[in-house]
Amino acid sequence: xxxxxxxxxxxxxxxxxxxxxxxxxxxxxxxxxxxxxxxxxxxxxxxxxxxxxxxxxxxxxxxxxxxxxxxxxxxxxxxxxxxxxxxxxxxxxxxxxxxxxxxxxxxxxxxxxxxxxxxxxxxxxxxxxxxxxxxxxxxxxxxxxxxxxxxxxxxxxxxxxxxxxxxxxxxxxxxxxxxxxxxxxxxxxxxxxxxxxxxxxxxxxxxxxxxxxxxxxxxxxxxxxxxxxxxxxxxxxxxxxxxxxxxxxxxxxxxxxxxx
Amino acid sequence: xxxxxxxxxxxxxxxxxxxxxxxxxxxxxxxxxxxxxxxxxxxxxxxxxxxxxxxxxxxxxxxxxxxxxxxxxxxxxxxxxxxxxxxxxxxxxxxxxxxxxxxxxxxxxxxxxxxxxxxxxxxxxxxxxxxxxxxxxxxxxxxxxxxxxxxxxxxxxxxxxxxxxxxxxxxxxxxxxxxxxxxxxxxxxxxxxxxxxxxxxxxxxxxxxxxxxxxxxxxxxxxxxxxxxxxxxxxxxxxxxxxxxxxxxxxxxxxxxxxxxxxxxxxxxxxxxxxxxxxxxxxxxxxxxxxxxxxxxxxxxxxxxxxxxxxxxxxxxxxxxxxxxxxxxxxxxxxxxxxxxxxxxxxxx
Numbered sequence: 001x002x003x004x005x006x007x008x009x010x011x012x013x014x015x016x017x018x019x020x021x022x023x024x025x026x027x028x029x030x031x032x033x034x035x036x037x038x039x040x041x042x043x044x045x046x047x048x049x050x051x052x053x054x055x056x057x058x059x060x061x062x063x064x065x066x067x068x069x070x071x072x073x074x075x076x077x078x079x080x081x082x083x084x085x086x087x088x089x090x091x092x093x094x095x096x097x098x099x100x101x102x103x104x105x106x107x108x109x110x111x112x113x114x115x116x117x118x119x120x121x122x123x124x125x126x127x128x129x130x131x132x133x134x135x136x137x138x139x140x141x142x143x144x145x146x147x148x149x150x151x152x153x154x155x156x157x158x159x160x161x162x163x164x165x166x167x168x169x170x171x172x173x174x175x176x177x178x179x180x181x182x183x184x185x186x187x188x189x190x191x192x193x194x195x196x197x198x199x200x201x202x203x204x205x206x207x208x209x210x211x212x213x214x215x216x217x218x219x220x221x222x223x224x225x226x227x228x229x230x231x232x233x234x235x236x237x238x239x240x241x242x243x244x245x246x247x248x249x250x251x252x253x254x255x256x257x258x259x260x
Numbered sequence: 261x262x263x264x265x266x267x268x269x270x271x272x273x274x275x276x277x278x279x280x281x282x283x284x285x286x287x288x289x290x291x292x293x294x295x296x297x298x299x300x301x302x303x304x305x306x307x308x309x310x311x312x313x314x315x316x317x318x319x320x321x322x323x324x325x326x327x328x329x330x331x332x333x334x335x336x337x338x339x340x341x342x343x344x345x346x347x348x349x350x351x352x353x354x355x356x357x358x359x360x361x362x363x364x365x366x367x368x369x370x371x372x373x374x375x376x377x378x379x380x381x382x383x384x385x386x387x388x389x390x391x392x393x394x395x396x397x398x399x400x401x402x403x404x405x406x407x408x409x410x411x412x413x414x415x416x417x418x419x420x421x422x423x424x425x426x427x428x429x430x431x432x433x434x435x436x437x438x439x440x441x442x443x444x445x446x447x448x449x450x451x452x453x454x455x456x457x458x459x460x461x462x463x464x465x466x467x468x469x470x471x472x473x474x475x476x477x478x479x480x481x482x483x484x485x486x487x488x489x490x491x492x493x494x495x496x497x498x499x500x501x502x503x504x505x506x507x508x509x510x511x512x513x514x515x516x517x518x519x520x521x522x523x524x525x526x527x528x529x530x531x532x533x534x535x536x537x538x539x540x541x542x543x544x545x546x547x548x549x550x551x552x553x554x555x556x557x558x559x560x561x562x563x564x565x566x567x568x569x570x571x572x573x574x575x576x577x578x579x580x581x582x583x584x585x586x587x588x589x590x591x592x593x594x595x596x597x598x599x600x601x602x603x604x605x606x607x608x609x
Contacts, residue, residue, distance in 0.1 A: 049499070075505040076505075077505070079505065082503075085499065085503070090495070090496055091362060092495055092550035093550055094550055095549070098492065103504060105506055106504060110487060111486040112489070113489040
């Protein structure tokens with residue numbers, strides 16, 4: 001079976017010779033959630049930017065449905081892949097619906113403006129994410145959690161096959177974190193493939209079928225959360241001792257407990 | 261109950277935005293008509309309307325032929341020029357503010373006016389023929405921005421910060437060269453000509469100017485109006501825009517070249533007029549919000565109306581004409597100070 005996304009021997013450097021990440025191999029199947037784990041500064045965000053072609057690999061290849069990324073235009077990629085950045089800043093206080101409709105850009109020609117149909121899709125994705133009440137609010141006056149959800153609605157309006165979420169749960173309270181993870185699970189069930197980076201191995205247990213562990217720009221583990229997130233790997237990657245416990249009692253999930 | 265309140269709110273909001281639309285649509289026409297009878301040579305409003313109507317239907321002339329020629333040879337071309345320049349500078353300003361993600365940017369940021377000023381100054385010094393001065397100014401403006409674009413190019417991209425810094429370099433360089441020309445120019449004859457040209461005026465505008473320079477402004481405006489919605493996406497930053505499929509280098513090039521052609525043509529027509537491209541988009545944002553889909557057309561209408569009023573003041577308040585560049589600064593600077601203190605609506609910085 002052909003993977004929806006494949007990276008082969010991917011390497012990237014800003015300055016020649018100093019690699020941010022190197023020799024990364026992985027693939028993503030339809031409907032799969034892949035969680036990128038690793039310490040700060042290990043190249044997770046850079047890797048995600050390379051997948052959207054914001055940045056270009058120095059070595060290696062990225063294939064979408066078997067097609068080389070360099071054979072796809074920015075527009076074609078944006079129709080396949082939606083990206084939610086870690087942080088967002090707008091100099092102008094666009095209303096939330098005006099911000100979300102910008103996700104239609106790859107589907108509209110250079111000289112056109114969004115139509116009623118495009119706004120229908122905007123309302124639809126606001127409904128999915130549960131932020132319909134924010135439609136007319138200025139996007140500069142949102143809380144961190146609301147902003148994350150607005151960006152998620154925008155990326156859904158883009159109607160891609162793959163979502164790239166750069167630390168979707170950072171800066172969110174525990175309630176919003178869980179709501180967001182639930183949303184990610186629901187979206188994956190509708191057939192979307194998702195790559196998200198995270199600082200919480202627990203989140204991989206909650207919503208991922210595949211985990212990629214990175215350390216100093218290299219892949220040190222790839223596979224199912226159960227096999228990849230183990231005490232030895234976490235000690236190797238983060239340099240701390242972590243106990244992993246399987247919880248029964250109707251929860252049926254593993255959790256990570258750092259040893260202080 | 262709550263549904264009803266909601267509906268009431270929406271319809272009131274629609275009513276408000278509809279009345280703004282109607283106001284904005286009528287504004288330039290009302291001011292244009294007003295501009296025809298205001299001035300040193302008084303023509304009554306009714307006669308002005310009659311003179312215009314007589315071009316469409318037959319009306320027994322009850323007015324002097326001088327009146328007709330004042331309107332069609334002097335006031336109308338001048339008013340059209342003022343409207344074209346006002347619209348051009350405002351739309352360029354609004355587009356640049358979106359492109360640079362910064363509401364404090366004016367169309368001059370990449371050095372177009374400094375370059376055009378230098379082109380005009382050197383032609384006034386050496387050639388002293390109006391047509392050649394205008395061509396030299398136009399070419400000077402384009403060369404200056406091409407120079408800015410070139411030095412800010414890193415690999416295949418032109419980062420915004422590099423563009424702004426290169427624009428400062430270019431503007432400083434061309435301003436210094438203009439000063440040099442003023443320094444060597446004959447102080448009795450050439451120097452005043454250069455100084456007055458740079459201050460800006462619609463005094464010398466002719467029909468020929470409108471025929472030759474007008475199309476540049478109109479084409480630039482049309483292109484910026486067509487890409488207006490994409491400016492929203494670009495204003496979120498290049499990385500985010502690219503992730504939404506926008507070819508940012510192409511769009512930047514389209515915006516910069518359109519705004520540059522517009523501004524260069526404006527300088528050719530009327531000299532350097534500041535503060536319009538900076539202030540008008542702010543007024544637009546207060547009226548219709550930051551969405552460029554609305555802001556660009558609104559800036560066009562407001563800019564055209566504003567510069568026409570200012571030109572009416574420039575030519576009719578005192579017996580000699582006040583250079584319009586001085587007036588726009590005297591009116592624009594305090595107004596801008598008022599805006600940035602009073603309202604934060606439309607931008608966030």
